[in-house]
Amino acid sequence: MNVALRWQSTPANALDAEQLGDLASLCLKLEVETHPKPGLVSHVDNGAHSDMDAELLCRSADTLRPFLRDLALAGAEGAGMSRLRAIGVAAERAMLAETGGVNTHRGAIFGLGLLCAAAGYRGALGIRKSLGDLVSRRWGEDILSGPISLRSHGAMASRRYGAGGARAEAACGFPSVYEIALPALRAARKLAPCDEEAVRVQTCMTLIADVTDTNLLHRGGEEGLHFAQAGASAFLAAGGVGRRGWRERAIDIHHAFVARNLSPGGSADLLAMALFVDRLAP
Numbered sequence: 001m002n003v004a005l006r007w008q009s010t011p012a013n014a015l016d017a018e019q020l021g022d023l024a025s026l027c028l029k030l031e032v033e034t035h036p037k038p039g040l041v042s043h044v045d046n047g048a049h050s051d052m053d054a055e056l057l058c059r060s061a062d063t064l065r066p067f068l069r070d071l072a073l074a075g076a077e078g079a080g081m082s083r084l085r086a087i088g089v090a091a092e093r094a095m096l097a098e099t100g101g102v103n104t105h106r107g108a109i110f111g112l113g114l115l116c117a118a119a120g121y122r123g124a125l126g127i128r129k130s131l132g133d134l135v136s137r138r139w140g141e142d143i144l145s146g147p148i149s150l151r152s153h154g155a156m157a158s159r160r161y162g163a164g165g166a167r168a169e170a171a172c173g174f175p176s177v178y179e180i181a182l183p184a185l186r187a188a189r190k191l192a193p194c195d196e197e198a199v200r201v202q203t204c205m206t207l208i209a210d211v212t213d214t215n216l217l218h219r220g221g222e223e224g225l226h227f228a229q230a231g232a233s234a235f236l237a238a239g240g241v242g243r244r245g246w247r248e249r250a251i252d253i254h255h256a257f258v259a260r261n262l263s264p265g266g267s268a269d270l271l272a273m274a275l276f277v278d279r280l281a282p
């Protein structure tokens, strides 16, 4: 896999829909190309997933690119939630067709898709608000009142544990991206100035420590969520990627997640979203 790590220096509001789709798809690949991420798929191994690998995730990211572009276009045209939802559902269908029915990126389509729509909207309006704020103001109410599949993992986690999951995160303007991931990303660049993969690992660990990830609840219940949060918190408290030997410690945590079949897919999605927003700041 050869992920281009070169960012263009185009001003954020000047990116067109095609470029936004390309950037969002690239951020999905950068998330994959990050190791060790506890329990998750990376270019090194499949973590706690028997049905997917890095190659499948990258193919999925390529498949999603035109849909992410269309979401940016729709946002630029001022589309309402029902049009965004139709594009999101079509993207999910294309993902499942490409992967033979494996859910590689459902959460990512939703979160990154809404951020692409907001980036298109922001570019068309020529304003400087944050993408999360725009998602919340323009589509937040409709996100919360939209149709919910009662059998979805998120709906079950919400009923059993009161977790808001991907929908609440989006409706509130992605606080986990703006208040957790972006500050972690920027602080990590000081800890590991020449190692963007280490920066992504530190950001991922910070997300796992703080987010109520419905994937962890689904796979491990409250006990699994607390185990995951405690492991990531201990890694950070010991100095994170700023400490010598951090990679071995992170690999130990990765193996402990795999042994318990834990996978923080929500944190992986939020990492990709943070990379996207970081590039498009402010």
Ligand SMILES: CC(C)(COP(=O)(O)OP(=O)(O)OC[C@H]1O[C@@H](n2cnc3c(N)ncnc32)[C@H](O)[C@@H]1O)[C@@H](O)C(=O)NCCC(=O)NCCS
Pocket: 071, 084, 085, 086, 087, 088, 089, 106, 107, 108, 109, 110, 111, 113, 114, 149, 152, 153, 154, 155, 157, 164, 165, 166, 167, 169, 176, 211, 212, 213, 214, 215, 265, 266, 267, 269, 270
């Ligand atoms: C809301 C979605 C994700 C439904 O999924 P579900 O009910 O299972 O929600 P759930 O909260 O479990 O999230 C699903 C995925 O989100 C990610 N996730 C989990 N926890 C979190 C969290 N705290 N924050 C953000 N993402 C999370 C994980 O990858 C998870 O697998 C989505 O599939 C949906 O409604 N799609 C319809 C299309 C649509 O409305 N698209 C909008 C435009 S793109």
Ligand SMILES: Nc1ncnc2c1ncn2[C@@H]1O[C@H](COP(=O)(O)OP(=O)(O)OP(=O)(O)O)[C@@H](O)[C@H]1O
Pocket: 031, 032, 039, 040, 041, 042, 049, 057, 103, 104, 105, 106, 107, 108, 109, 153, 215, 219, 263, 264, 265, 266, 268, 269
């Ligand atoms: N690198 C990654 N590794 C694993 N999951 C990821 C990764 N990146 C993002 N995800 C997210 O995790 C979700 C998939 O997680 P998971 O396979 O646990 O869900 P599921 O198919 O709903 O449940 P299960 O496999 O337990 O039946 C996807 O929606 C995707 O957005």
